[in-house]
Amino acid sequence: MSATRDASRELSAGSALLATVVGVVALLNGLLLAAVNAFGVLFGPWVSPEPLGQGMVGAAMLGTTPGLFALARCRRWEEARTLMWPVVVAMTGLSVVTLLNRRSLVMVHGGGIVNFLYSPDWVLVVTALALWAVVCAVAQLWRPRTVPPDGDTERLPLPGWSKPPLAVLGSSWSGIGTGLVALPGYWGDFVPWQVNRADAQALGVWALALGVGVLGTLAEDDLRRTRPAVLAVPGVAVAAAVVLAARAEAVHWASGPALSLLIMLLGLLAAGAAGLWLGRDRKPAGKPRPAEVAQPG
């Protein structure tokens, strides 16, 4: 089952720091957005017809934090990129849709004072993180390829049976995500609660990022390199389920979109759990076991 792979790129200190910062931002903002909106009190950078939309954005942020902190500990870019690219998609996407929907921002539209103070902070932080993420990801591609100092080039491919469901899961999330970002007016009706354009596009960005992560895992085809991405998905499913349960009265449960959403969340949970189980006791690439280091060649 194991094979070897080519030389790889070192993960820069800037990229690792970005992951820590995005992790802290996602943890604090995710907790705030998910908790407040789950209680039915609208809180977020833009105005919404229903708190659940921004609560789900918070749930997605909160759920990805274990993966982001794992990303910060990676040594090689190839271990990090399955989550790094979704981070680039999420941050640039959120900053673009925030600017596209600037008229819905509380600081422009008006609204509660707490949200009013939160909305410029959101714009500044998301924009700064988006620029930083793009710079880090592009700079990584310019770094030279080297064989890891420990000479550890073993890989652990995904089992064959997992690939078709992963492809379906990744396509579903990226498909609905693209739809919501590009045509929020049409695809917003497929969200099983009331959303406006800003809600639909922000949720679309997160769905797209999740899809990129799942498809990236499939493309990487190496459980030792995808640990941060695998750690990021089950938390999203759990946090989203908690927020959905707390605002259950706002969801049109007897609808196709609600059923689809539940299946897609269950898929994320299953993919994450299976990935963690299959990768158990396998050290991440770049962190040698003492015995291996002691045996040259």
Added chain:
Amino acid sequence: MPRDPVRRWRRAALITVIVVSVAYAPVAMTELWPYADPGAPAFGEALLARLVSPSYVADALATRIGPYGRSLVPLVVHSVLGGLLMLLGPAQLLTAVHGRTRLHRALGVAYVLTVYGSMAGAGIYLARTAPADAFSGPAFWIVLATILVGTVLSVTFGVLAVLGGFPDLHQRWLLLSYGFLMTAPLLRLEWSALPLVLPGASMAEVNRVAIMHLGSLVAFGALLASRALDRRASVAGLTGSWAPWPVLVAAHLAGLAALGLIVSRSAEWGDARTHLLLGYLLPYAIVYAVLLHRSLTTRGWPREEWRIHLTAVCLAPVVSVALSVPFAAALSIDRPTALSAGVTVGCGITTFTAVLVVSLRTLHARETVRRASAGALVPSVVPERGSA
């Protein structure tokens, strides 16, 4: 007393902070009780009435009965816990200075929980009070909300820093958080002292002048304390500067333009213009002069931190002017008040950002060293491809 004049100044500053905090604790804890029970003793108000005049205090308090009455329980929680923080803060400073780690940790947990509890009370009061109903007008509401957010975030970042193993950053964030908390006793001191230079002014007018520099002074105090406690001449892994000359020059030009705009638009403040402008510009000039002097006369890591803070203080007027636009547009505040609200929070926001940049700078340096040493420690064994 230490013979070294610098150490003597530091000792004097520490003792002053402790005395002010401890003396203010009973004032804070009893401040709100008269609103619940009109006969309850309130040391602070009685003292202020003796120092200035009974009508000075009574006129101001008469406007507070309605807004405070609507949020009395959260405000009592806020003020009693705030008083407790005035005791816990010095205890934390002393345990940190004297290296009493276990006691510092135990009291630290109490400090953090008390901050969250006290700020929750303040948050409920602010959420229930319209900006226009705040004491001396909406600018004060915005100042209080900004201090609340700054305190909660700096305490949270301080906790994260210590959990992540960064005692230097923990120190900076906690000092900043305590600086924000010190706005409470400092404001009371200003209510007592400013009538000497503003005879006949009401407490609301004095308050408007005081808040023009309150945020900048406490943030500056926290920076001085942070720098005094950091004895490192250099930080491993730190190369170049994040505030090079082009950035400093651009920040100065932008700051100068924004200051010019503030001065020209200050004509809208009417009769209070001179007092408000002096209240803002004098402390600002002192802070700027100290930062400029320190960034020109120091080397290595201290210079980098002073430079980052110098850039921040230059950009403060820019932030103030920029914030006055949404304050006026979305909060339905008139333009002059929106400008003064922007001015009151500018320095606090940029100093907070500067501490954030200093933290990122330190984290980046440490990450660089960690990665370099991890690579160096692992033997460079290059196996043949396909031999695994």
